[in-house]
Amino acid sequence: MATYRLRVNGRPVTIESWDPAQPLLYVLRNALGLHGPKFGCGLGQCGSCTVLIDGKSARSCMIPVRQAAGRAITTLEGLGTPDRPDPVQTAFIAEQAAQCGYCTNGMIMAARSLLNEMPKPTPEQIRQRLAGNLCRCGTHTRILSAVLRASKA
């Protein structure tokens, strides 16, 4: 079995996989027990599997493990913890910007990526950036408020 070296949440890890096309999502969730990223569609359409690769948001269901090799991956767990949350996480908690919370991972990771590039986005820029992240519960207005709040933190 081929092995792949990557950095996940700041730590070097070596992954064995029988299939170089295995999406990063399955590696993170099953080999590393990181359940922040979620399986939503496996098609890159919904955003619930979003992680940061070298600081930029990426759909982990669409990234083969071989392409993730040598890269720095950050998952929701690596962004912050309940005791030491990232400002985006703090803002989502303050705004209670979740219902079922299944999309929350993608929303927070996409927002982190946006704020890395653009610390003070307008509400319209936030909407456009999150256009490809789906929320089925209808928590959109709170998510928008949370991202705006994080940009002001």
Added chain:
Amino acid sequence: MSTISSISRRDFLRTGGAVVVSFTLGGVLPARVRAQETAAGAGLGKPVDPREVDSFLAIHADGSVTVYTSKVDVGTGLRVAMSQMVSEELGIPVERISVVEGDTAVTPDQGGTGGSTGVPRGAVEVRQAAATARQALIGLGAEQLKRPVTELTLADSQVRPVTGGQGIAIGALVGGKRLSLKVDPKAVLKDPARHTVIGKPLLRPDVPAKCTGQHVYVQDFSLPGMLHGRVIRPAAIGSKLLSVNESSIRDIPDVRVVRMESFLGVVANDEWAAVRAAKALKTIWSEWQGLPGSEGLDRYVRQSAVDRDEAIVDRGDPSRAMPAAAKQLSASYTWPYQSHASLGPSCAVADVRPDRTTIWTASQGPHGMRTNFARIFGIPQEKLRVIYLDGSGSYGGNGNDDAAADAVLLSKAIGQPVRVQWMREDEHGWDPKGPPQILDLRGGVDADGRIVAWETQMWLPTTIPGGRALLGVDAAGIAQGHGQGAGQISQNGDPPYTASNVRVVVHWLKQSPLRISNLRAPGKIANVFAVESFTDELASAAGVDPVEFRVRRLTDPRGLDVIKRATEMIGWQARPSPNPKRVQGNLLAGRGVAYVRYKQAENYVAMAMEVAVDRASGKISVRRVTCAHDCGLVVNPDGLRNQIEGCILQTLGRTLHEEVKFNQSRVTSVDWATYPVLTFPEVPSVDVALIDRPELAPLGAGEAATAPVAAALANAIFDATGVRLRNVPFTPERVKAAL
């Protein structure tokens, strides 16, 4: 590397041997599941009889409290609301209350979670148990403190004199022991004027974990030795499996194929191997073309075989009154099949052992699942335990029950715990759907604008008692004697306004081409869409402002209140529709209103909307929504707002975009490109006003605010364009064609 296990139905149903395999913990278990294991394993012999206080509550020696309920928090905030109601009665901080939900071994059966019953039934029953416990605790304290109960109170986790002084902690009074009390339906609840916890916007306990990846969803749950399963659905809904070519997955490591008649699954230690194998496995299925197709579905539905007609409202004689009316109108409205479209596809873990079976599921009805599965799989109820874990929002009966049946079939066949995770096309393609609805309305107003005749006819699939047919069970050829149903889909078909001669007739159809189930606010969204659109049509025909037309015919002060609030918030200007100043460049602008008394007996909701319609593209932009909502006592205003906002935005998506497409064989809208939902650029500003009625019982809020959404939108579009949209979804193509 694959092996095929062909299992006969007979083998499957044969009772297993007497081998006892103990259940070992490990893998990923959420804290509350560990707590449940401890409770069950500690020999508390916890009762689950809903007449017993101990069924709902356990007071621990450290003064903390565990609440047990069959109602589950599917992201609705029920957990914190219920804790607030218990906290209020027991004088214990919310942080010291934990809630165990939907575990058939330890929670009383208060029914499944649906119909907005989480608070009004689930939490209200728990609160009554807590009020009973409160009485008992004060009684026990009175004995120990040697003071009359009238001089004592329960606060800050102790029984103490009202006037202050030495008290006794409730943990010391009863901690760890059973109260052995019947729930007293007359136990007095705390006076609303003295509420200190109810009515506060307390934060939900699950949100920090959801925002940091710590929350364990059923999709994240695992057991030692657990295998990953995938089920290969047939090429067409009624196809039979003719052959399987196992060598087609020879290259994928350690995969086993399970076949039972037309039920076909793969299991593997590695999840990706199961995904690959399910996709690569070559199969041949029989031809089947038994569906009418979604194009022209309305015609098909109208011609479908009728089981029976039912007049659910029958007042006066509309047929006689109609011809005498000064103005007569008629119109037809349609609503398509819609999917629950859960963002995370359904998932379940089953561990079928010879002596007991355990299922972990996000189903909204764990107790119903136990009854149903025990019957279908021939497992004694006491040997089948169903444990709820949070999942992706389900909004009713999505694929969760089917995924659980898949997991049971595979675990039983393989003899190991199996996790079945549906893929995207499974959820969109195979979840049971919200049924299509057709409504024909006729109405007449007299010269003074009074509604003198109203008739609604609906075409709806009939309800047959019993659980719905489970896909895997059906494919495996196991008899399941199922029913059919989608909830209380015929409510709100009559106007909530003063009207003489009203008749609502339901043509209950024998069958539905696609399998159906409850989908959030079952039936009511379409019924209110028709009734409130038609009310606007009558108002327009009478040349009267839509709000004035409604309030003149409404006597209920709570109804009048919500209409007043919602329309004030949007700055409603009274005038008849359509908007005389609607043209704004290439856009047409307008506003609309709708009102509902949910189920004609519950919440009062009024909603106003501002929209703009692009004449060139037919695209609808909803700019602003205001909503006034009265559900009696408000337990947690922030949780309530979150639910109402969700009702509004989800239903905007359902109205603008959502329609299940299918051909003669199967569903063809199987992903987010072919079944789009609301996206961020479309989201309007949403303002919600809560009307609190502390003296009244609380009602649920997971559904009511969905009901007026489509009507308010259609009414606003009419105001903007002068065109009436009567067929959901309001796609740009339909809008352009109508303009």
